[in-house]
Amino acid sequence: MTAKKETEGSPSQWSRVVEDVIRESGLPIVSDERVGGPVWVDVRELRLRYLVPVKRIQPFFDGLRRGRVMATRCPAKNIYYFPPQADCPTCLDENLEWVELKGEGELLTYTKIVNKPASFAHYSDYIVAIARMDEGFNVLCWLAGSLEEIKPGMRVKLVVKKREPEGFFSYYLEAA
Ligand SMILES: [Zn+2]
Numbered sequence: 001m002t003a004k005k006e007t008e009g010s011p012s013q014w015s016r017v018v019e020d021v022i023r024e025s026g027l028p029i030v031s032d033e034r035v036g037g038p039v040w041v042d043v044r045e046l047r048l049r050y051l052v053p054v055k056r057i058q059p060f061f062d063g064l065r066r067g068r069v070m071a072t073r074c075p076a077k078n079i080y081y082f083p084p085q086a087d088c089p090t091c092l093d094e095n096l097e098w099v100e101l102k103g104e105g106e107l108l109t110y111t112k113i114v115n116k117p118a119s120f121a122h123y124s125d126y127i128v129a130i131a132r133m134d135e136g137f138n139v140l141c142w143l144a145g146s147l148e149e150i151k152p153g154m155r156v157k158l159v160v161k162k163r164e165p166e167g168f169f170s171y172y173l174e175a176a
Helices: 003-007 011-025 055-066
Strands: 031-032 037-040 071-074 080-083 098-101 104-114 126-133 139-141 155-163 166-173
Touching: 011 031, 011 055, 055 071, 055 166, 104 139, 139 155
Parallel strands: 139 166
Antiparallel strands: 031 037, 071 080, 071 098, 104 126, 104 155, 126 139, 155 166
C-alpha cells in the first residue's frame, strides 16, 4: 500500500484504509512518504470545529459580503493591521479605524501546495502567495491563477471570491 493512497482523500476514506490495514497486518501502522517511514494512525478520530468570536471585527466580514477588503489602522502610529485586529498591539489603543484597502501591491513570493494539511485535503492544489501592498504591509493568502501567469515582482490585486466547495467569501490575490 503506498503512502500516497493513505494520505489522499477525505478523513472517512482514510478511516476505511486504516481499518483495512489493521485487518491485514494487525496494527494501524502505515508507510508515509512525508515523514519517510512508518506512522501509527490513531484510530480515535478527533473532530475539531473552531468557534472564533468575531464581533469586534464584524466590518471585515460585512466588507467581504460586499466584495471589499477591509483592514484596521492605528491613527496614532499609522500602522495597518491585516487581517484586521481590534486592538493596536503597539499602543494598546482599542479604537482603531476601519479602512477599505485599495488592494493593489507587488507579488513577493509564492508556492504551490501539493501536500495539504488534512483539513485542506479536499481542495485542488492551490497557490499560497505573499504580496507587499501599496499601503505598506504584507498579505499572505491564496492566489487565484496559474503558475504560468505569475512571477515575483508583478503587480497583483486583492479580490473577493467564494471558496468552493464550501461557498464562503474569502480574499485572494490575482494578477492586476
Ligand atoms: Zn497604535
